[in-house]
Amino acid sequence: MAIIEKLQWRAAIKSFDPAKKLSAKQLDDLLSAVQLSPSSAGLQPYKILVVENPEIREKLREAAHGQAQLTQSSQVIIFAAETNIDEAYAKKYIDLIAKTREIGREHLYAFEQSILNILNNQTEEQKISSATKQAYIALGVLLTAAAELGIDACPMEGFQAGKFDEILGLKELGLTTAVIAPVGFRSDEDILSKMTKVRRPKEELFVHV
Amino acid sequence: MAIIEKLQWRAAIKSFDPAKKLSAKQLDDLLSAVQLSPSSAGLQPYKILVVENPEIREKLREAAHGQAQLTQSSQVIIFAAETNIDEAYAKKYIDLIAKTREIGREHLYAFEQSILNILNNQTEEQKISSATKQAYIALGVLLTAAAELGIDACPMEGFQAGKFDEILGLKELGLTTAVIAPVGFRSDEDILSKMTKVRRPKEELFVHV
Numbered sequence: 001m002a003i004i005e006k007l008q009w010r011a012a013i014k015s016f017d018p019a020k021k022l023s024a025k026q027l028d029d030l031l032s033a034v035q036l037s038p039s040s041a042g043l044q045p046y047k048i049l050v051v052e053n054p055e056i057r058e059k060l061r062e063a064a065h066g067q068a069q070l071t072q073s074s075q076v077i078i079f080a081a082e083t084n085i086d087e088a089y090a091k092k093y094i095d096l097i098a099k100t101r102e103i104g105r106e107h108l109y110a111f112e113q114s115i116l117n118i119l120n121n122q123t124e125e126q127k128i129s130s131a132t133k134q135a136y137i138a139l140g141v142l143l144t145a146a147a148e149l150g151i152d153a154c155p156m157e158g159f160q161a162g163k164f165d166e167i168l169g170l171k172e173l174g175l176t177t178a179v180i181a182p183v184g185f186r187s188d189e190d191i192l193s194k195m196t197k198v199r200r201p202k203e204e205l206f207v208h209v
Numbered sequence: 210m211a212i213i214e215k216l217q218w219r220a221a222i223k224s225f226d227p228a229k230k231l232s233a234k235q236l237d238d239l240l241s242a243v244q245l246s247p248s249s250a251g252l253q254p255y256k257i258l259v260v261e262n263p264e265i266r267e268k269l270r271e272a273a274h275g276q277a278q279l280t281q282s283s284q285v286i287i288f289a290a291e292t293n294i295d296e297a298y299a300k301k302y303i304d305l306i307a308k309t310r311e312i313g314r315e316h317l318y319a320f321e322q323s324i325l326n327i328l329n330n331q332t333e334e335q336k337i338s339s340a341t342k343q344a345y346i347a348l349g350v351l352l353t354a355a356a357e358l359g360i361d362a363c364p365m366e367g368f369q370a371g372k373f374d375e376i377l378g379l380k381e382l383g384l385t386t387a388v389i390a391p392v393g394f395r396s397d398e399d400i401l402s403k404m405t406k407v408r409r410p411k412e413e414l415f416v417h418v
Binding site for chain 1 (some may be wrong): 262417
């Protein structure tokens with residue numbers, strides 16, 4: 001099945017089958033795709049929480065208007081923006097490039113300076129806003145890769161981010177919840193995924209210049 | 210080739226081969242994927258500009274620090290956030306659902322009210338920030354679908370959004386540039402795509418709870 005049919009098949013699943021879990025291979029493939037997501041300057045300014053613990057999921061559900069996807073899905077994927085993107089973070093990233101590509105750190109000096117220059121010109125708020133946008137790219141990658149792999153997901157913004165941070169102890173880790181996506185497999189009772197997908201028509205959505 | 214290998218293959222291409230253009234089928238597939246992108250409540254609060262015009266691309270390049278991708282790629286895809294997401298926009302969307310799914314508008318009353326409720330509680334700034342995040346999901350879908358289809362792309366934030374809006378007359382259309390992605394095919398001279406991809410190691414990026 002081609003990518004377009006896979007994207008036609010995907011839907012924001014409200015009713016997951018709690019008996020169906022991702023295999024270790026499926027979860028690893030999905031996380032590998034997320035790991036490969038592009039980000040501004042390659043900084044990947046986020047961490048991804050993979051929540052399976054039932055008690056924690058119950059608490060998260062309460063902080064997400066009781067929505068059943070939080071407890072009925074196979075895992076809850078949480079995209080958390082890094083709140084401390086600083087000089088130390090940038091230096092560690094440059095170290096990683098030098099190590100991965102086996103090149104001298106001196107060849108990365110100009111690139112490092114350009115990153116530091118961007119960071120030094122951003123307020124804390126701008127940094128978190130930028131990190132959040134990068135997390136949304138990763139969400140788009142996850143949803144597309146999930147569709148490709150035949151895995152269901154439900155992107156969700158309807159939750160109390162502050163409470164999520166509290167339940168997961170994210171503040172202490174220098175993180176804050178940006179967006180979430182429970183993953184798993186749809187149940188037969190999921191109604192919306194059986195309906196025709198609604199999208200703005202191409203002639204309205206696209207402007208050719 | 211599986212999705213993971215395709216994502217390994219993709220890279221932010223700096224040097225496109227100006228002689229290689231997307232076929233009509235390739236462009237249509239890519240845009241179909243973008244059209245199918247999920248968004249908050251399904252509102253798709255953006256338009257996508259597909260820029261081929263050489264004179265306009267020259268001007269955009271000037272407003273993007275002279276970066277060659279703007280003129281050497283096959284098309285420049287511009288994700289522009291809607292700046293006027295209002296009651297009329299929501300009503301039009303509900304009309305589209307009723308028409309697409311052939312259901313009476315009265316069955317969508319609660320959903321319509323929930324959307325209006327969200328919109329009425331957002332400032333203009335929050336609405337544009339939300340629309341921008343949805344555009345970034347669409348960017349993630351585009352980049353993943355492009356990889357799947359063997360098409361190159363370069364996600365870019367390094368441009369002057371205000372100048373882009375001016376060149377493309379977006380303000381008059383109730384739009385503002387969020388993020389862009391030239392698409393096409395890499396040239397043999399593209400250096401970075403030949404290097405090992407750098408990503409945060411899984412044990413650092415993922416937190417299992």
